Amino acid sequence: MGVRPASVCSDLLKPGGYGRLAPMLKALTSAVVASGATNLDEYRSASLDAARHAGHRDTAAEHLIDVLGASKGKYELAGNDKLPREVDHDLEMWGCVACNFCVTVCPNDAFFKLPTPKADADPGGIFAGINGRQQYLVFSELCNECGNCLTFCPETGDPAVIKPRLYLEEERFEAAEGPRFLLGSDGAVTASAGGGADEHCRPSSPSSTQPKDCRSDSTELRRMGEFITP
Numbered sequence: 001m002g003v004r005p006a007s008v009c010s011d012l013l014k015p016g017g018y019g020r021l022a023p024m025l026k027a028l029t030s031a032v033v034a035s036g037a038t039n040l041d042e043y044r045s046a047s048l049d050a051a052r053h054a055g056h057r058d059t060a061a062e063h064l065i066d067v068l069g070a071s072k073g074k075y076e077l078a079g080n081d082k083l084p085r086e087v088d089h090d091l092e093m094w095g096c097v098a099c100n101f102c103v104t105v106c107p108n109d110a111f112f113k114l115p116t117p118k119a120d121a122d123p124g125g126i127f128a129g130i131n132g133r134q135q136y137l138v139f140s141e142l143c144n145e146c147g148n149c150l151t152f153c154p155e156t157g158d159p160a161v162i163k164p165r166l167y168l169e170e171e172r173f174e175a176a177e178g179p180r181f182l183l184g185s186d187g188a189v190t191a192s193a194g195g196g197a198d199e200h201c202r203p204s205s206p207s208s209t210q211p212k213d214c215r216s217d218s219t220e221l222r223r224m225g226e227f228i229t230p
Helices: 017-035 040-053 059-068 101-105 148-152 170-175 219-228
Strands: 111-115 134-139 165-167 180-183 189-192 199-201
Touching (some): 101 111, 170 180
Antiparallel strands (some): 189 199
8 A cells, every 4th residue: 555654753742733643644645646646655756756856865865955945944943942831830630720731742642631520510519629621631551651741731740640640450550659540340430549548439320329439538539539430
């Protein structure tokens, strides 16, 4: 089929990078069609012929001339010196500025968000005083500790460590350290504060009129119970 890998990570890992993937592929498809090629091998060959016809050694040399000339501004410091915004606040497990960067810059889609329960859906008031319209959580088993979320987070702290860390496999949950949550296939949530005894929040039976069993003193577990257990 002529399929070949293409390195675009430098752009994809920037905020909104994955949103630009589809336009990138469409632009590549248009370029392949315009060259008269039917696959990437033919396109590469046609591009090399065009570069040599223009007096360049190869496509890399042609690109270098462009980078040092017409496109130079894209690569100079003046065009890339804007630092990520910062907020003078320490990141916490629950609540943040809800910038969404951790979701958009994660290369593994480990982060996801859920809306913060509103007052009428939070009779116990366990989310009262929590900032942010969204709460951000991370599937730790998907995280490769690349540090991208840490780089772009405007608050002080590592989202991959501080935000609720979720596990689906008990062995990995037990081997991990620090505060974390194990999501059971039955809807139960197990929380570990790291070194302390595990606590549990279990869902009610579908036919039961009783509320879910989540009587833990752990506010973090009770909040997670509100999110996860039916």
